[in-house]
Amino acid sequence: MKILLLNPNTTAEVTELLYAAGHRAASPGTELVPMTAKRGVPYIATRAEAQIGGAIALEMLAEAGAGFDAAIIAAFGDPGLLGARELFSFPVVGLAEAAMLTACMLGQRFSIVTFSPTLAPWYDECVVMHGLETRCTGIRALDESFQSISDVQAEKEDALVRLANLAVERDYADVVILSGAPLAGLADKVKDRIPVPVIDPVAAAVRQAETLAVLKPLKARAGTFRRPGPKPTTGLAEPLAAVIEHRDEKQGGTR
Amino acid sequence: MKILLLNPNTTAEVTELLYAAGHRAASPGTELVPMTAKRGVPYIATRAEAQIGGAIALEMLAEAGAGFDAAIIAAFGDPGLLGARELFSFPVVGLAEAAMLTACMLGQRFSIVTFSPTLAPWYDECVVMHGLETRCTGIRALDESFQSISDVQAEKEDALVRLANLAVERDYADVVILSGAPLAGLADKVKDRIPVPVIDPVAAAVRQAETLAVLKPLKARAGTFRRPGPKPTTGLAEPLAAVIEHRDEKQGGTR
Amino acid sequence: MKILLLNPNTTAEVTELLYAAGHRAASPGTELVPMTAKRGVPYIATRAEAQIGGAIALEMLAEAGAGFDAAIIAAFGDPGLLGARELFSFPVVGLAEAAMLTACMLGQRFSIVTFSPTLAPWYDECVVMHGLETRCTGIRALDESFQSISDVQAEKEDALVRLANLAVERDYADVVILSGAPLAGLADKVKDRIPVPVIDPVAAAVRQAETLAVLKPLKARAGTFRRPGPKPTTGLAEPLAAVIEHRDEKQGGTR
């Protein structure tokens, strides 16, 4: 099974963190293929960046092409997820979505714990996009500056554990999700210090992508996620243009 | 990995259907252990039967004892699920829950298609229990009598496919869930005749139980799903009494 | 008028408290018949215990048999209520339901004040089951150990009054409900010390049961609360088995 692990951020170190934590959760036969955005911002953190980064995620999926059993958009906030689900025939899973739905099987309400308050409104709107407001106790974000996005999890480990414990004590969280992508792998290190189940989004996403790949649901041919008909484009990245114009099919693509 | 497939109904033929469809979705190393209720009703279909069947599910989990990596309560409607999640240390997944959360990764809104209108109010309340009202287009139930619970999927295959197509056309479902337990295995047979992804609840549940077993979240030691303290009981089935009274621990149980 | 006051807990002292407070609220002609669970736990406090206790409540209703004008399931959290409403032809009222609906006529939002944090998640889910989330300011629970379930109201009177006042000041509660069953009778003692209307659940439940008995609505013959058709059972308590199998009718029962 071949799963695309798509990081819509330009920071390769974050892709490495994602790959390492994702790999640990993967089944023996699963090949995880990492891919880092070549354009965009180092780390998507606002609505505007998610708008841009989601469009870049679509470009990357188009460029990666056929041959994957499933793909993961590996930014908590799930930029471009619903558009990708519409456009491509293989299953696409979001980091936030996978983490939240997995958390739902471990308790009635989860808390999202993260390292920067800038992320909170975007994450908040992601919870609403997935219709999971009643399952979420809210978002708790550290309000401290940090050195670098790729080391934030080591630098802030203790503060994040304290925050997770607050989410349990004050917000009555049954489950804690440590997000986003730069915290990949942290859950495993700190789970003994947090008294409720702790979710690592990329581990959850790899398992959920495998599940969709195994269940092999047919691509929608009706409803709101069927592939849109061909449409002319101007000035878009060539692989994405090819997908929207349906030129991929002429090339024998099974995308 | 050892997963308990617990059928809270007394009909062994339904357990066989569940086992066959669950087994097909399981990973190579997974051992699926079926268990049929020794007391209760042939097929849980109403609120009263779910109340009783949920209590029986707790008895069965207590009796099955330690040694499982995860358990599935294999009745759509998830009788006893939240109580089980509270009481036992291994992860417990519900058939409805697993099907609905998996469906959420394939579209914005799913429809639940089933074979008897008697089931609809119970399923409806199950959707509310999981807080997924905005993700569900509703429940569509056949209103035709059938010969037997264990053959209903063969007898009503065409009618169920028609109903699923109605759910797509009229209710704008992005995904269809064929439920409950007696329809186990049907999704795979009919998926070409339904133009959106089709979910088989037991296949989804086996994969989700595996996922929780692999992620190995620690049992909650705080929050609303921590194990309740010991409490005396009167007249309960012995293994369940032992769990509630914490006598299992004295016997070296790891439950 | 004959009303069954069913305590699904095994503690007879709690039944006595319920009876005393219920009796004070009853109309002159009302005969209140108390009944204590013969099996189960001393005091239902968790989801698992509610699952079991609800099934026991159904057994008790079946055993009590015909001849009642209405019944009260006298545990806040209403274990087994919806199943009972489905199965039996006489009206059945829950303690939480009666208290909350009565509170709705005295203000826009009520607070549930109780003596143990263990009860909060169960009560919370009960509010959701009744669709009254927007009418409830939340649940405030004491977090102090207590000597015995039957004396907790005396021991913690002052602390509960302080908590009720907090619910008014901080949560903007218009009405306070003192729950569950072990607090029966407390409302009357402390109402002068709480500056909003205070509800005693069992007093409300007795009055609401009388109301349904007087209005004499016909048992549903359609819809989701019609009595289910006969169904075979295995290993259930005999009176409940008789009800589910419709053997009660053959015996001329009017249940």
Add this chain to the structure above:
Amino acid sequence: MKILLLNPNTTAEVTELLYAAGHRAASPGTELVPMTAKRGVPYIATRAEAQIGGAIALEMLAEAGAGFDAAIIAAFGDPGLLGARELFSFPVVGLAEAAMLTACMLGQRFSIVTFSPTLAPWYDECVVMHGLETRCTGIRALDESFQSISDVQAEKEDALVRLANLAVERDYADVVILSGAPLAGLADKVKDRIPVPVIDPVAAAVRQAETLAVLKPLKARAGTFRRPGPKPTTGLAEPLAAVIEHRDEKQGGTR
């Protein structure tokens, strides 16, 4: 026990219907005191009329003065209810409120069946005001002209029964409420022809008013329903002005 049955419409025949049906549901010792609006419209049916009629209801309550144990605002839609609850020290119950809350104890979802489509938006907003949207399957209104408001229940009996049956079959109503005031007494006549419990709002309201009178909750001294402080007024009906200016107290009123 003395209960004020306040009809905020100017049609005395409707008051008579309300009194007759209310009287049948009342307890032996209850004295029901009818009162018909001296100004306003024959039958409140729109938002504008409810705005005016609610203000008139407050005038009537002020005029009726002290000496009542409880009052009923006997127009479905509950004009002036929340203001009355704020202003007066005796309990005040609305016709819609009492009917809907009583219906909640007989099934999960009720339908409101009425005789004119003009009433639907006002009733709809009343359901929202009480936060009962999830308990209501909607409003079904006859769309036929009728002779007179005081005979509409006789003239349209069959059509209303058909509509109630539609509410059960198509909307899955567990309970039917026959409203508003001009249908007082109809429920009892037709309940055999509707296969779910049928609520007569005035019967429910009389019983609920009695319940509040018996439970004797203290008037709120804090929270959003405490009596507002004294305030000068200009040009209001004298008894209402006296209440708002707190001149009633100086006269030894216990209102």
Add this chain to the structure above:
Amino acid sequence: MKILLLNPNTTAEVTELLYAAGHRAASPGTELVPMTAKRGVPYIATRAEAQIGGAIALEMLAEAGAGFDAAIIAAFGDPGLLGARELFSFPVVGLAEAAMLTACMLGQRFSIVTFSPTLAPWYDECVVMHGLETRCTGIRALDESFQSISDVQAEKEDALVRLANLAVERDYADVVILSGAPLAGLADKVKDRIPVPVIDPVAAAVRQAETLAVLKPLKARAGTFRRPGPKPTTGLAEPLAAVIEHRDEKQGGTR
């Protein structure tokens, strides 16, 4: 363009504040016509007063008669708004409605900041009436006594600014609305001291009334806001009676 600025309170000084702030926001060609209630209370602040004040607002609109392009009901809480929208053919805008809808274009969530806790429950119900619960972070009210309604904005300027800043810091408000009518004009004075956009309700209302006047939507001839048919009345203010009885039309009114 001629816009009626209707103050349903009897305090002329508040009308002057409203006029001054409204005038500053008005387009060059707009004539703003102020009107102060001749009966009622100095300042509407409770549910009961809103019930009465809303009826008075309808009387005032009827009395003002034809010749206006739009009207503003200038009390935050929008007393009588929906009834007015039903009854009259020119557009009618509420102060709260205009402020909240305008705020929605400047951020995802607004806070309502006001000068008295008495106003909070009424404002809260107004938010619900407009279905904007998810856009509102709540209501923050000063809890300090003040000298006079017409000077409260000067007296409490600093305290209100502090409160607005709290709404931003603690409630995560994207926008602040300074309400109600007695704070007209304050937003402009203090906007530099509040770090998010600040809305002056009357400025918003004047602009929204102009917008409706320019767009010239036709009065509804169907749906829930069509003008109700003629109906007899008793004892109502003559101009309002004329409107309800449709006697205005006979006089060539274009109302």
Add this chain to the structure above:
Amino acid sequence: MKILLLNPNTTAEVTELLYAAGHRAASPGTELVPMTAKRGVPYIATRAEAQIGGAIALEMLAEAGAGFDAAIIAAFGDPGLLGARELFSFPVVGLAEAAMLTACMLGQRFSIVTFSPTLAPWYDECVVMHGLETRCTGIRALDESFQSISDVQAEKEDALVRLANLAVERDYADVVILSGAPLAGLADKVKDRIPVPVIDPVAAAVRQAETLAVLKPLKARAGTFRRPGPKPTTGLAEPLAAVIEHRDEKQGGTR
């Protein structure tokens, strides 16, 4: 006053329709500056296209630069709106947002009537994004093929009027919104044939943009819509990169 009318579609004819209808609604002193996307698709109609088109809208706003008092993103569905509100200091209004909020002042519930079923899921998610679900009766879309996007309003005028009438009769819409951009100007032509107020989104948007420009709210300096701090970018369109990197300020920009 200078308002940017930004069409994120590449079809210049649609920009012309928008400009013509927008111009008619504009105030005398308003200069409306049209701008058509140079890259993208002829007409945004799906989630994927909205993801891409929203990113293009941000590029266009950055390119247009300082000097505008407000901007309109003139595609119903509001692609890129929340990101734009975050990034730029002038007010930005969406076509859907302006239409829906304006409709809210003309009735309780609006219907969105459009020319293609492809648009419905995107519009639906836009309603949710704005939290207006309870104000919307749903989306009604023609299901007929059409010749060209720029003539569809003429070709389908009668069918759209029929659909709007259905929305009134069947869905109980109080207001109808004719959307999206290719229907600009149609509302005015057909309003006599639809018995409730009809909204032209671009007319509403021009007026709402003017309103925000007149009220001159300060750009948020706190909360979730403050401008994000500078961040490096790779491979983005130069003007947008300059905005995200805060290089625009160094050039004396007032953006």
